[in-house]
Amino acid sequence: MIEAVPNVSEGRDGAVVEDLAEALRSTSGVFLLNYSSDVDHNRSVFTYVADDSGPLFEATMRLFEIAVREIDLRRHQGAHPRVGAVDVTPFVPLRGSSMEECVALAKRVGQAVGERFAIPVYLYEEAATEDYRRPLPAIRSGGFEGFPEKILDPRWTPDFGPKLVHPRAGVSVIGARIPLIAFNVQLATDRMDVATKIARSVRTISGGLQFVRALPIMLAHRGIVQVSMNLLDYRLTPIHVAFERVQEEAARHGVDVLSSEIVGLVPEDALFDTAAASLRIENFQTNSVLEKRIARVVGRPLPE
């Protein structure tokens, strides 16, 4: 099974989001697992799976078709950085599929998007063609508004599509990666300087935790700020470690943590590990979870 998790630059117009969801849902062989929108980010995340590449290719092309038609980045405002209408599309190998399949799928989608929609495409993470193009933030720096200049730099020639930013849909980042957890922590303050300092002290690039990206984001509708994180390898840097680091840094500024949120879906073992850590369970194993044990020993899951 392979998972696709495109992030689309529309989180306010419910009709467009529903059109996008319906295009995915109606593709034969594709299962739409989840989609969610954030008004402040002005961004939606779709999660869908299929047993093979074929249906995922088809569904993702349909998603692009609607996004290119309905979204105009020149009029898009949101708290989250973005370079494209379909900003970033990772393919993720779940059990039973390989990273190689996902890389091949990313390249196939990338080539088709470049040709069919005249959108410049950058391959990232495991699909990247050069090491400096692996990290999403490197590709995305400068944003949609900066890309007309960036694309002229020979280092930033697109992997597919024209060497010309699409006027309304920008550019698109497509790739393959292991599962990540999109984890945001809300703070009981509207001070962006505090969120910025916390994000810097938590993220890998400025000397914080390994495998963590973090950005400060203003949630204008709620009147608070957020530290928006990507946990790139939750087995090595678990969710609760990132949460506790944010909590500690917030305390240093006299700010309380209000709540957190997971965008999209979260692998169960990440939650089991968090529970085991917070309860300090000795020698915890997922084998101790009733439903996991039943599925393994009996060979079929408990009914819902």
Place this chain on the structure above:
Amino acid sequence: MIEAVPNVSEGRDGAVVEDLAEALRSTSGVFLLNYSSDVDHNRSVFTYVADDSGPLFEATMRLFEIAVREIDLRRHQGAHPRVGAVDVTPFVPLRGSSMEECVALAKRVGQAVGERFAIPVYLYEEAATEDYRRPLPAIRSGGFEGFPEKILDPRWTPDFGPKLVHPRAGVSVIGARIPLIAFNVQLATDRMDVATKIARSVRTISGGLQFVRALPIMLAHRGIVQVSMNLLDYRLTPIHVAFERVQEEAARHGVDVLSSEIVGLVPEDALFDTAAASLRIENFQTNSVLEKRIARVVGRPLPE
């Protein structure tokens, strides 16, 4: 599917424990999910399931046969209270079965144990014949050593079997209940008075949390004490609430919590809830768990 979780008064003789496990494992239609022994408690817990009552009846009778042959309570010493060789046997309805089936199974096993092994049997929890016999601690008070006198009290006439304590196997408590979590917290001290005070402040019967039983236990092999809990309804009093109460009370005595352990198996939603609470996730739903969502939407689980 129905689950059986007998607690047997033998946690030191590995050969006997293996014999018991093998008897369960080799019963057709029965799946032995887990078993674990504690040397200090001198007690083992077996968890097995079957689709119907028949195989569970058969497996449980085999367990009794071996326990009655191999265990002599007159020579049994352990930190955990007990009244029988097979001390207590709950049957638990999992999804797809009812409490009524479990009550009927408990009565069927109880009658057979009384007749075949001449062991006095008390029905407890949902299978109890009188309200005052519902709670396990009420039946178990006085212990194996006190039962020859207790059994003469007309209020404690057994539900099945002779009105005479079995010389080696004692009496047996059999019943039906919703899933509970056996959750123990280890303290960084050998002071039983501290464990006793904490257990009293946490448990329902002395004014603590709802749906919690708690006992202080000396773990002689480790040189520390333990607060041993049964969480009788983890949806109403979650694991992390019990853990935090123990932590707070321990802090009051200047004692650190070392670790915790779950005896037997734990339902996954109990761990999801604990993770969500410790991360303060807004509006958490199990629908946000990747594997749960795949099983629901795709209609089949991810392969292991």
